[in-house]
Amino acid sequence: MTATTAAPEHLPGSGRARLARLAQRQGALVILVAAVLVSTFVFDSFGTAGNLTNIALQASFLAVVALGMTFVIMSGGIDLSVGSVFALGGVLAAWGAQHGTWAALLVPLTVCGAIGLVQGLVIARGGLPPFIVTLAGLLFARGLLLLISDEGATTYKVPAGSAFRELAQGGFLGIGYPIWIVLAAFAAGGLVLHRTSYGSTVLAVGGQEDAADLMGLPVARTKLVTYTMSGVLAGFGGLLMASYTSSGVTVLGVGMELEVISAVVLGGTLLTGGAGTVLGSLVGVLLLQVIRNVINQVGSLNSNWQAVISGTILLIVVTVQRWLATVERR
Amino acid sequence: TNPGEQDQAAAPSGDGGGDGQVVKESSGEDCTLEDYGAEKLDLANAVVGFSQSEPDTAAFRAAETKSIREAADAAGVERLLVTNANNELPKQIADIQNMLSQGAEFLIVAPVNSDGLDPALDAAKQKGVPVLTIDRKVTNTHCEDYVAFLGSDFYEQGRRAADAMNEATGGEAKVAILLGSSGNNVTDDRNSGFKEQVAAEYPGLEIVAEQTANFARDEGQSVAEQLLQSNPDITAIYAHNDEMALGAVTAVQAAGKQPGTDVKIVSIDGTRNAVQAIVDGNINAVIESNPRFGPLAFETAEKFFAGEAIPEDVIIEDDEYNQDNAEAELGNAF
Amino acid sequence: MSEQVAAPPRPAAPEPRRGRRFDADWIRRNGVYVALVVLLAINVVITDNFVSEGTLRLQLIQVTPVLIVALGMALVIGTEGIDLSVGAVMAIAAALIPLYIGYGTAVAIGMAVLAGGISGALAGTLVGRIGVQPIIATLGIMVAGRGLANLFGGEIKSIRDPGIVALGSESLLGVPYVVLIAAAVAASVWFLVRRSTFGRELVAIGGNKRAAELAGLPVRRVLTTTYVICGLLAALAGVLLAARSQASDPTKVGLLVELSAITAVVIGGTPLSGGQVRIAGTIAGALLMQLITATLIFHDIPDSTAQIAQAVIVVAAVYVQLGRRKAKS
Amino acid sequence: MVTPTDTARPPSTGTATVLETEGVTKSFGGVQALRGVDFHLAEGEIHALVGENGAGKSTLIKVLTGVHRPDEGSVRFAGREVEFHRPAEAQRAGISTIYQEVNLVPLLSVARNIFLGREPRTRFGLVDTAAMNRRAAELAGSLGVDIDVTEDLGRLGLGAQQMVALARAMSVDSRVVIMDEPTSSLEAREVATLFEVARNLAGRGVGLVFVSHRLDELWELCDRVTVLRDGQLVHAGPMAELDRVNLVAHMLGREVADVVRGGTTEFGDTHRRDREPVLAVTGLDVRKRLHDVAFTVRPGEVVGLGGLLGSGRSETVKAVYGALPVRAGTVSVDGRPVRANSVRHALRSGVALLSEDRKAEGIVPDLSVRDNIALAVLPRFSRAGLVAERRIDALVDTFVRRLRIKAAGPHQKVRELSGGNQQKVLMARWLCTEPRVFLLDEPTRGIDVGAKAEVQALIDELAEQGLAVVLISSEMDELVEGADRIVVLRDGTVERELSGELLTSAALLAALAGAGAGSEEHDDE
Ligand SMILES: Nc1ncnc2c1ncn2[C@@H]1O[C@H](COP(=O)(O)OP(=O)(O)OP(=O)(O)O)[C@@H](O)[C@H]1O
Ligand SMILES: Nc1ncnc2c1ncn2[C@@H]1O[C@H](COP(=O)(O)OP(=O)(O)OP(=O)(O)O)[C@@H](O)[C@H]1O
Ligand SMILES: [Mg+2]
Numbered sequence A: 001m002t003a004t005t006a007a008p009e010h011l012p013g014s015g016r017a018r019l020a021r022l023a024q025r026q027g028a029l030v031i032l033v034a035a036v037l038v039s040t041f042v043f044d045s046f047g048t049a050g051n052l053t054n055i056a057l058q059a060s061f062l063a064v065v066a067l068g069m070t071f072v073i074m075s076g077g078i079d080l081s082v083g084s085v086f087a088l089g090g091v092l093a094a095w096g097a098q099h100g101t102w103a104a105l106l107v108p109l110t111v112c113g114a115i116g117l118v119q120g121l122v123i124a125r126g127g128l129p130p131f132i133v134t135l136a137g138l139l140f141a142r143g144l145l146l147l148i149s150d151e152g153a154t155t156y157k158v159p160a161g162s163a164f165r166e167l168a169q170g171g172f173l174g175i176g177y178p179i180w181i182v183l184a185a186f187a188a189g190g191l192v193l194h195r196t197s198y199g200s201t202v203l204a205v206g207g208q209e210d211a212a213d214l215m216g217l218p219v220a221r222t223k224l225v226t227y228t229m230s231g232v233l234a235g236f237g238g239l240l241m242a243s244y245t246s247s248g249v250t251v252l253g254v255g256m257e258l259e260v261i262s263a264v265v266l267g268g269t270l271l272t273g274g275a276g277t278v279l280g281s282l283v284g285v286l287l288l289q290v291i292r293n294v295i296n297q298v299g300s301l302n303s304n305w306q307a308v309i310s311g312t313i314l315l316i317v318v319t320v321q322r323w324l325a326t327v328e329r330r
Numbered sequence B: 001t002n003p004g005e006q007d008q009a010a011a012p013s014g015d016g017g018g019d020g021q022v023v024k025e026s027s028g029e030d031c032t033l034e035d036y037g038a039e040k041l042d043l044a045n046a047v048v049g050f051s052q053s054e055p056d057t058a059a060f061r062a063a064e065t066k067s068i069r070e071a072a073d074a075a076g077v078e079r080l081l082v083t084n085a086n087n088e089l090p091k092q093i094a095d096i097q098n099m100l101s102q103g104a105e106f107l108i109v110a111p112v113n114s115d116g117l118d119p120a121l122d123a124a125k126q127k128g129v130p131v132l133t134i135d136r137k138v139t140n141t142h143c144e145d146y147v148a149f150l151g152s153d154f155y156e157q158g159r160r161a162a163d164a165m166n167e168a169t170g171g172e173a174k175v176a177i178l179l180g181s182s183g184n185n186v187t188d189d190r191n192s193g194f195k196e197q198v199a200a201e202y203p204g205l206e207i208v209a210e211q212t213a214n215f216a217r218d219e220g221q222s223v224a225e226q227l228l229q230s231n232p233d234i235t236a237i238y239a240h241n242d243e244m245a246l247g248a249v250t251a252v253q254a255a256g257k258q259p260g261t262d263v264k265i266v267s268i269d270g271t272r273n274a275v276q277a278i279v280d281g282n283i284n285a286v287i288e289s290n291p292r293f294g295p296l297a298f299e300t301a302e303k304f305f306a307g308e309a310i311p312e313d314v315i316i317e318d319d320e321y322n323q324d325n326a327e328a329e330l331g332n333a334f
Numbered sequence C: 001m002s003e004q005v006a007a008p009p010r011p012a013a014p015e016p017r018r019g020r021r022f023d024a025d026w027i028r029r030n031g032v033y034v035a036l037v038v039l040l041a042i043n044v045v046i047t048d049n050f051v052s053e054g055t056l057r058l059q060l061i062q063v064t065p066v067l068i069v070a071l072g073m074a075l076v077i078g079t080e081g082i083d084l085s086v087g088a089v090m091a092i093a094a095a096l097i098p099l100y101i102g103y104g105t106a107v108a109i110g111m112a113v114l115a116g117g118i119s120g121a122l123a124g125t126l127v128g129r130i131g132v133q134p135i136i137a138t139l140g141i142m143v144a145g146r147g148l149a150n151l152f153g154g155e156i157k158s159i160r161d162p163g164i165v166a167l168g169s170e171s172l173l174g175v176p177y178v179v180l181i182a183a184a185v186a187a188s189v190w191f192l193v194r195r196s197t198f199g200r201e202l203v204a205i206g207g208n209k210r211a212a213e214l215a216g217l218p219v220r221r222v223l224t225t226t227y228v229i230c231g232l233l234a235a236l237a238g239v240l241l242a243a244r245s246q247a248s249d250p251t252k253v254g255l256l257v258e259l260s261a262i263t264a265v266v267i268g269g270t271p272l273s274g275g276q277v278r279i280a281g282t283i284a285g286a287l288l289m290q291l292i293t294a295t296l297i298f299h300d301i302p303d304s305t306a307q308i309a310q311a312v313i314v315v316a317a318v319y320v321q322l323g324r325r326k327a328k329s
Numbered sequence D: 001m002v003t004p005t006d007t008a009r010p011p012s013t014g015t016a017t018v019l020e021t022e023g024v025t026k027s028f029g030g031v032q033a034l035r036g037v038d039f040h041l042a043e044g045e046i047h048a049l050v051g052e053n054g055a056g057k058s059t060l061i062k063v064l065t066g067v068h069r070p071d072e073g074s075v076r077f078a079g080r081e082v083e084f085h086r087p088a089e090a091q092r093a094g095i096s097t098i099y100q101e102v103n104l105v106p107l108l109s110v111a112r113n114i115f116l117g118r119e120p121r122t123r124f125g126l127v128d129t130a131a132m133n134r135r136a137a138e139l140a141g142s143l144g145v146d147i148d149v150t151e152d153l154g155r156l157g158l159g160a161q162q163m164v165a166l167a168r169a170m171s172v173d174s175r176v177v178i179m180d181e182p183t184s185s186l187e188a189r190e191v192a193t194l195f196e197v198a199r200n201l202a203g204r205g206v207g208l209v210f211v212s213h214r215l216d217e218l219w220e221l222c223d224r225v226t227v228l229r230d231g232q233l234v235h236a237g238p239m240a241e242l243d244r245v246n247l248v249a250h251m252l253g254r255e256v257a258d259v260v261r262g263g264t265t266e267f268g269d270t271h272r273r274d275r276e277p278v279l280a281v282t283g284l285d286v287r288k289r290l291h292d293v294a295f296t297v298r299p300g301e302v303v304g305l306g307g308l309l310g311s312g313r314s315e316t317v318k319a320v321y322g323a324l325p326v327r328a329g330t331v332s333v334d335g336r337p338v339r340a341n342s343v344r345h346a347l348r349s350g351v352a353l354l355s356e357d358r359k360a361e362g363i364v365p366d367l368s369v370r371d372n373i374a375l376a377v378l379p380r381f382s383r384a385g386l387v388a389e390r391r392i393d394a395l396v397d398t399f400v401r402r403l404r405i406k407a408a409g410p411h412q413k414v415r416e417l418s419g420g421n422q423q424k425v426l427m428a429r430w431l432c433t434e435p436r437v438f439l440l441d442e443p444t445r446g447i448d449v450g451a452k453a454e455v456q457a458l459i460d461e462l463a464e465q466g467l468a469v470v471l472i473s474s475e476m477d478e479l480v481e482g483a484d485r486i487v488v489l490r491d492g493t494v495e496r497e498l499s500g501e502l503l504t505s506a507a508l509l510a511a512l513a514g515a516g517a518g519s520e521e522h523d524d525e
């Protein structure tokens, strides 16, 4: 098979090869572009500026979390706790907002960062499997959340006048701050990955941990930083959500970890670690959001069908992606 | 307990009637079209959106959605958009925003959660689209963010469950409570209502255990099994919804006891299975919840657009099933 | 030179299985059993009505679904894979029973289990032949599968069929059927791993896929089969759960069971990196999880505290098992 | 062995000891790897560390560099007693090491691998990618490997990877450089380069530890030698004072008399090659790597594949074995065509491949010696889906004895075996399959003289029994003496074929030089 079939239309040899290479590296991007183009034609209410900015805004909360997850997965680990930590971050932010904007920002970031740090410690120094440690983290964060909201009975509201609301509800040039934040964060993430030794160490640890160790790289410290960042970012995502919804919703983030993971993996990051791109994860998040939005465009579609369809689409996407990846090699 | 069980709240209630609901009381100050600052709208040939909160596999949700659809047809709306948030608040926000961008002119919302719908409600406000919330009240500003709340008083349901429990047990019992999922308003109200009523009125009812079973039947069963094992002297079980109660029935049987007699069981909802269980003598009483909001909702909407004043809270009549009426009322269960 | 070959003193027990000395290493290898015994002992002391045939029997009954799923999961993890779809498969199986119960108990169960096989085959094909990453492949199946289950099942249905009810509630010589079935499954999976060619190939593939390919092992077939087995077992678990609760609730059955199952497997000492499968450990792991839950309920711990406690205990248990093992090199 | 520059080595200023151990003991659950080893390395000296497989060389190195902690004994570096807890600490102290199995990250680019952890920075503290790639390219160039440094390391052949590891070790200035079998899959040309590098370092006063099973290299390069046997120090002294025979005697712990033998390898003379070719390869074509490769092998014939690093030898045999997607070409055994791209079919038609990369493509580290050996015959040795344990035990037993595999027992995990013994295990795995055609990619890589002799003898013996052998070896002598014909590859095509009286090191060198002429390289006269 040649890349032609993957390409929207026929291309000359060289362009075909280039496309194949692009497709191989950014299969998700190709699919995203295709998906957006198609649905713009099919559903007239899809392409509207309003809808697109909605998609972007809704994607931004997931994206922030996905950024942290990307590094965790590239380091050969996984972080199942993000969903609960996200919710916890939101509740803490709303609680903090009672005591001023700074509290609303610092309290969640500190606590969630601490949770990440502890997980990192247990994983890096204790040598426990990330899957289990962060699964425990998931339980722990959720439990903590219930504790501070007395079994979820109280929901803290962000005070009406609070500047904290602006963070997610305000915008610049008609585009919500969260979107700007995400763009900035991912730009920074890309820089960290490609232009710092921490970045390459993450990849090395994920690719060949024992080798990384023998090469004298700071394996443990790298993991510490990575899981701490994941905690901070998950908390930050929750914080944004709290500002967006003006309240510390206690029922958020259930099953979010899986959504984030699939976004990252869709983005072409190897779950076994060692390879991946930051941009890919952003694309992955957008892809999921677009799929969801499109399914809604279909109108009053039974929620079960929605599940069936989005699951199937996910499978088709990864299959196509997989196939694209093999194109160049033959 | 597993992390983050999906939550499946039940909701407000009226009489067991297979048709619309009966308003019990209306409270809060009124809201009119002008106060709200919305345009007049003829529901016939209008685009109406309904945002359901939870999967339609729950009997309650299925009935709710169904009745909205039927009422919409009856009112002859041009197009009814229905979305289901699958219990995810962000998805419900997205759903509502999507329906607005698809041109919805009036919204009926069954909120996933009392707090946090602000972005969606703001979007509606900007487009001048009135929002009617059913079965769960939002904490936002009345007559600005939403027109009114149709539903029942979960706290009241809890209190009446306590009364029913007192009835069933004759005032003397060791009670185990099967909680709904944590962090959910329905769970909180139904629990505090029950406990405060017990504390106030029924000293003979001793609450020996409260464990969450996440509104699910099989969890209700396994939790009840464990509780009955660890303290065999439990003589009554209060479940926050019918599913957990039905699970408890199986558990009691498995423990070699007779549900309904050895261990009294009271729950809230009024699903057909539960009412049948009353008939079979396995459950003692069910505080009913009526999901059929359709007629009342559209009636309220029509009044509103006709310029009439709508009160903040439209609380509907709560009925009760017990050995006396179950047989007869079975047909009204959903 | 042959005496040189004989030179290094033969260690007492090179095989990790037989460790006589009761040292740190021994504890590590048997950590899960130690933890299990400790928790049992604690309960005997602090929990009233714990030491009763009824209580223990109850734990055995309640653990069966997770245990059966965990056994299948252990195989998948042995291939360096993971299967998130098990919960959804349980739901599908449970949902199919009321649909086909009209044709008789056997047919209903047959269809349910068959569905599990099909979903497993799909996962196996995606992973084994197309080469999709297991977690994402099975995640897709999980999402779609849950939706399908709801479509098949619709609202929760009670199951009155005597056969099914008996399966869930009756026992043979005092041992509940469900427990007997779980035991049988455990035994056969153990046999599969220890004695069969398939088991050897599976472990080898998990240990070094490339090498297994070059050794001419039927990698694709083994992978596919593994996921099929996992699917079948998940479906069986769904059937048993439905039989026990005499109802099928597609939205709730098997929710998050994948996490419990994986935890049981890992606590049992099977590394997620594949190449090893520990059946006894998995069983103990499942029992441990069950006992933790029970203990928390026995003492009426509120949800918040319960979740935190669970988190701590799980980490502690795994730490005893695998902690500071990094000095491998 | 060829020496590009036979300049007399700088007189080892071996006065100040820079790195030494005292009574170091290390055991791994039952297995005594080291027993009270004293080891002294002086500044500016190149110190050979030799011993048969499993003697404890790598373990000693790992103790020196903080991978393992010694059970007893002490390590002194630069006069101070040290206790490295992590390789990182040893590196920071100034010891850079090339470990036995290439330990780099396949998924990262060559350049990144070389500079991991100490990348050149821009003034903003960010990694200066341009500079990094440039310097990496310079380094690679100076080592005579022309590779695209932005390419993933994993795409390189093992030889190239070893050179990258060398480049990394060179790119830091350290007081001690340790190389554990750095030449095991290097070509004569690269070996020469490596020696130059080593001598330069020594000249600058760096102390080097050099491990190799290619004994000739030792005299060419090293000043002093330390011999280990079964974890014990059996000899230490100047290299020059020891001749080959004595060295081997020390290593094996045998009388000199038993060791004395003619020739450097154990190969007999050419084999009879009467019958029809058993293996026939025509027009083999692998995307970007091989073009129209063709050759035949007759029963009882040993055909060598010659070529420079990256010339496509490994890929040729892999393609024949169906392990690489081939675009065109036919492979037939006994005239019957072998299905392309199907390892299993190749195996069934009697082809076996001993891969050069035992870590990635050979051993299953967590499986026992026994299961690793039996891996390829599992399907054949099982009835009704059950493994025929007894038959396998018997089989394994014979091969463990026949190849003198040194393990605590058939149930020891292969990851715990020494490099050479792992190689033997793989040899055994393939012999179990009773192949008609045996493709050997660096069969004696990293195995000790004794074992090497045995393996070479074994190859001979197999050939005598009518087996068709394809032999890839980066050791000239092995290739020339072992093969009846040599097919010389260049950039993935057959350059020419050497046989009869043309079958000499000189001729091969000439052929390689001609082959190498494409890419610039130092003179191999
Ligand atoms: N991690 C380990 N666990 C158990 N035994 C080990 C381990 N590492 C090495 N050994 C044993 O220690 C002995 C020495 O191994 P080592 O790797 O040092 O030998 P070597 O001299 O490097 O051999 P080679 O020349 O084949 O590399 C061997 O018997 C080996 O089986
Ligand atoms: N100049 C080079 N030196 C080393 N490897 C190279 C070079 N150029 C390309 N390579 C890569 O190294 C790999 C070596 O191919 P292959 O292993 O088949 O050849 P080889 O002669 O066996 O070399 P080696 O001895 O490294 O195995 C090829 O896949 C090729 O991509
Ligand atoms: Mg070694």
Ligand SMILES: [Mg+2]
Pocket: D157, D158, D159, D313, D314, D315, D356, D441, D472
């Ligand atoms: Mg090679």
